[in-house]
Amino acid sequence: MMASRIENVLVLGAGKIGGTIADMLAHYHELPVTLADLAAAPPGDDRLVRRVQCDVMDDVALAAVIGGHGAVLNALPFYLAERVATQAGRLGVPYFDLTEDVAATTAIQRIAATAGATLMPQCGLAPGVIGMLGHDLARGFDELHDLRLRVGALTRSANNGLRYHFTWSIDGVINEYCNPCVAIVDGKLMSVQPMEGYETLTLDGEPLEAFNTSGGLGTLCDTLQGKVRNLDYKTLRYPGHRDAMNFLLHDLRLIERRDILRDVLEYAVPHSRDDLVIIHASASGMRGGRYEQDSRTLRCHGANLRGKRRTAIELTTAAGIVGAFELLKEGMLPGRGFVSQEQVPLEDFLGTRTGHYYAGLGVEAIAA
Template identity: 30%
Template structure:
């Protein structure tokens, strides 16, 4: 099998790291506009399967040519490009997955569904940790219940040793982080779908030591198509991001001041886009390459054999320092790599623009995660308040 990975940043590195370890993978083409990043990746991973390429993903014909030589493509570039890249995959006849990050962009990709079915291609947007892996955990739990009541999904990537007022570090693209804090969030309350502001509805959540009591709050995009999939079948559904206490208040202040706005502001020195300024400052000031941990808790409540039941999936995953793969890289890029390989092998037979919660064989997916050392625990208990 041959694969194309677009983007040689953190997530691209992790996707390549995973792909080259599969004995069925013959070749991994890694493409980035910055050839130095590709060369750095090649130096670190040093595997003959890797083929480095300099590529601007905005050059449609060049992208199509690279895709056409591969069985599947994983997009690890910013979400702005994913619709055009999905169209390129259709042109090339290549299966395609991306890490998502923006609900409006994902909605555009779903407009390609009929064409993808006609051409026998599988396209799966929004496939990483959240959305992605957590959706499959929720579905696995829901499928074991006779009646479904609620889904509560909580996810966070955190520095092991928090520093500074934000108690945070750079684990993925800052543009994507700001997007999560800016856009409204989709929730289901009392059976009805709503849009609620991000950085609201703070709750306390507790994990075992050394983490203790943390906070979780609304952020956008974490559950992608789940509300549509379960619309009319569930009373409550929401997604919240986990952070160290105090982070939400700090970010809300920045948002309230307008520093996350994309509207240009005229200053004596010239025009400035506040969001661009904030992004630049966060990139310069937030720690990078810090040891990290990903916390996951997916709680699904319903009825099983006439009794109320709560199923809880949990994971605490630390970075792999020896292989230079952070926890966020593992938990985001490995699911994309696993599913891309499933498409190429024929384990996923659905065609069109697909939802991960309905098209991925969940038991096989979970087995693949376990084989990579990602340990998930599932507990079934009597319902408790979440």
């Protein structure tokens, strides 16, 4: 694999995550970035980030804006992923996205079979870096019994009845709470229900709960099928959140009326930028003839980037996709076809310019 000569980058979606991705590319790679969105571009004088207006539902406009760039990083809602990936694959432009949607990823795998470039979806936190971490833990065992992956995007003081404030996309939360999940149970690949698999745990003295949500594992179940006895992904929340959401989804049957559910959540649940991200992964099995467990836990916080305060979820999500882009740019990823997160060695990702946002997940941090 050879390094790619990429001289400019397109970021689709100028929301909080898209803006953070653009700032990371400008700050760490000093590349010209085009930040495109349906909304009209505001005036500005940023030397590296140029904002333009683009309707991705217009195939001609979408092809024109993609074709003028060396790579496209898609931060649009999950339901637009297949459309953008199709155009990128047709034009031979490397493509990255953040989708947690299983159907979109399956479609992109199909598109990648004939694409003239790398197509790498699910490049955020979960799915994304959590898949790299899970695969890294799995490689450390002679016989892998259980692999448990847990991630939570939380606010510091969620004092409402839901014990939750929004820190990212409402559509993304609804999607992961309502769609079927995949897991490996007793060696068999299975579909499990969202909001089920309830458990409680304590991390660094703090009580939390966890339950199944859709999409967090990406393609890891396919990769590890036949190599692990049990594998699952669950979302971390403060105690009480799952019961409150279960009331809305099932007792009030809003799982059947997602439009109404979205309106209720948008109206009643505040957004907050005072957040933190918690990552917890554990693996157990046989190693050197002895039954052992290995676990990693990390708390991520917000920080400034290019003079702007960015939240923990913005930084960790953007760091995942920008790190994947860097690995392609440096010739460390295949030059075409579908690439999954677990194909990336964790140490390679942590060595990228944005890998420091996940400092503490590597083996060297545990040894120290």
